[in-house]
């Protein structure tokens with residue numbers, strides 16, 4: 273089976289999208305490789321016990337001045353390096369029933 277891009281001895285031009293694949297430079301690829309693991313933390317608890325403050329403090333590094341009751345889900349993310357691997361920690365603070 274032949275491939276039109278190699279039949280004439282020439283491969284695809286660097287950066288070409290001949291095969292429909294988007295090209296990606298090495299740095300970006302390494303970045304994706306390093307960040308591919310995502311750890312998800314779900315915080316559940318009674319109303320007004322500090323769930324939003326806890327995730328805000330963890331992801332933002334400081335305690336919020338004031339908070340309001342969460343309606344639905346409160347998403348936050350933070351990159352954390354563990355043993356030379358950068359992981360993404362995703363927190364979800366859920367509203368209480």
Ligand SMILES: Nc1nc2c(ncn2[C@@H]2O[C@H](COP(=O)(O)OP(=O)(O)OP(=O)(O)O)[C@@H](O)[C@H]2O)c(=O)[nH]1
Pocket residue numbers: 317318319320321322323324325326338339340341342343365366367368
């Ligand atoms: N003293 C003290 N107050 C806190 C602490 N954590 C949160 N609070 C206060 O508790 C109140 C409620 O905090 P939230 O983080 O909004 O609570 P929550 O659990 O997300 O509340 P809901 O979204 O309504 O379920 C706020 O007035 C905070 O300032 C803490 O560690 N110490």
Ligand SMILES: [Mg+2]
Pocket residue numbers: 323324325340341342346365
């Ligand atoms: Mg909340």
